[in-house]
Each structure stands twice: as structure tokens, then as C-alpha cells.
Amino acid sequence: MLAPLLALLAIPATFAGYACTDTTKAMVSLKGPGPGNGTVYFTQQAGSDEVHITGELNAFTPGKHGFHIHTSGDIYTDGCASTGGHYNPFNRTHGAPTDRIRHVGDLGNVEVDDSGHAKIDFTDRVITLCGRRTILGRGVVVHSGADDLGRGGFADSKTTGHAGNRTACGVIATVDATK
Known part of the structure; x- marks a missing residue:
């Protein structure tokens, strides 16, 4: 009961009881129905409310691509479509990573250069690797188009960011934190 209220008030994960001890x-290893692939790492330091996200994408079309955490880690039943919608445990509208009101899984866009490559390196204070709203076991999806961050005025802007088809996906799994 308290966690949704704290999230609504944009209280950092450490105060909401979701910091890692x-x-x-x-x-996540990303593969798709399309040619895009990549590897993304999520690291949360003990006691911190920030998750550091790093990685690389390859063989994507140049430009911005929506980058989201989806509800399910099922990529086997029907490929990337099996991952469900954006991870949204508080039933909010879609938004930018910096918005106070957003899905937990709204991580915005990654920018792919002209060679089809993208470097990822940012932090987020809404996702967490610990506690009840962990992203572990959930899906990551890279979309074919840019996420309009809920501001595009399309019928799906407030639910998906009008980011287009799912071009690559994978399941978030723990790895050895000492490496």
C-alpha cells in the first residue's frame, strides 16, 4: 500500500524499500525478429536507488528506437510479442524517463548511429533490481521507431509512445556482480 504512494510522489527506491542490500x-541479450542485436547490463549498487544501464546495440536502423522494460520475460511463446505491455505496476500513462508520471518500464530512446551501432550509458531511479517491483525476469524490447514519450498525440502515445514494432527483445537475468 505504501509503495504505490511513494512511487506516485517520485520517492527514490531507497526510501521505498527497494534498494539492494x-x-x-x-x-539481457537482445535478439529479434529483425537483424538488431545487443547486450545491455543493469547494475544497482548496495543501498542505491539508481540503476546504471550500459551496453551496445548492433545492426539496427539509424535513428531513435524506443527502449522499454516489458511486463513478461516470455520471449518463447510468440517472440517479442509475448513480453506483454510496458512494465506498469502503478497503472500510469506512458511518459519520458524524466517524467514523474510514467510506466516503470519507460526508458525512452536509444540513438543508433549511421553504422547501425548504439552505445548505452545512463541511470534510472524508477526501475530496480531488488524488491517487489524488480525488473529481473522481465523483458527488454527495442522498438523499430522513436518513442514519442507520451507527447505525440497518437492513439497509442499514452500507452506505448507510438514506438512501432518490436525489433529485438530478451529476458533480464542476474549475473555475477563481481565481474
Whole structure:
């Protein structure tokens, strides 16, 4: 009961009881129905409310691509479509990573250069690797188009960011935090 209220007020994860007691690291290997692929790491230091997200994407079309945590880690039943919608435990509208009101899984866009490559390196204070709203076991999806961050005025802007088809996905799994 308290966690949704704290999230509504944009209280950091440490105060909401979702900070990790040990450094926790996870990764996702992205593959798709399209040619895009990549590896992304998530690291949350002990006692911190920030998750550091790093990685690389390859063989994507140049430009911005929506980058989201989806509810399910099922990529086997029907490929990337099996991951469900954006991870949204508080039933909010879609938004930018910096918005106070957003899905937990709204991580915005990654920018792919002209060679089809993207470097990822940012932090987020809404996702967590610990506690009840952990992203562990959930899906990551890279979309074919740019996420309009809920501001595009399309019928799906407030639910998906009008980011287009799912071009690559994977399941977030823990890895050895000492490596």
C-alpha cells in the first residue's frame, strides 16, 4: 500500500524499500525478429536507488528506437510479442524517463548511429533490481521507431509512445556482480 504512494510522489527506491542490500548486476541479450542485436547490463549498487544501464546495440536502423522494460520475460511463446505491455505496476500513462508520471518500464530512446551501432550509458531511479517491483525476469524490447514519450498525440502515445514494432527483445537475468 505504501509503495504505490511513494512511487506516485517520485520517492527514490531507497526510501521505498527497494534498494539492494548487495550490489546486484543483471544483463539481457537482445535478439529479434529483425537483424538488431545487443547486450545491455543493469547494475544497482548496495543501498542505491539508481540503476546504471550500459551496453551496445548492433545492426539496427539509424535513428531513435524506443527502449522499454516489458511486463513478461516470455520471449518463447510468440517472440517479442509475448513480453506483454510496458512494465506498469502503478497503472500510469506512458511518459519520458524524466517524467514523474510514467510506466516503470519507460526508458525512452536509444540513438543508433549511421553504422547501425548504439552505445548505452545512463541511470534510472524508477526501475530496480531488488524488491517487489524488480525488473529481473522481465523483458527488454527495442522498438523499430522513436518513442514519442507520451507527447505525440497518437492513439497509442499514452500507452506505448507510438514506438512501432518490436525489433529485438530478451529476458533480464542476474549475473555475477563481481565481474
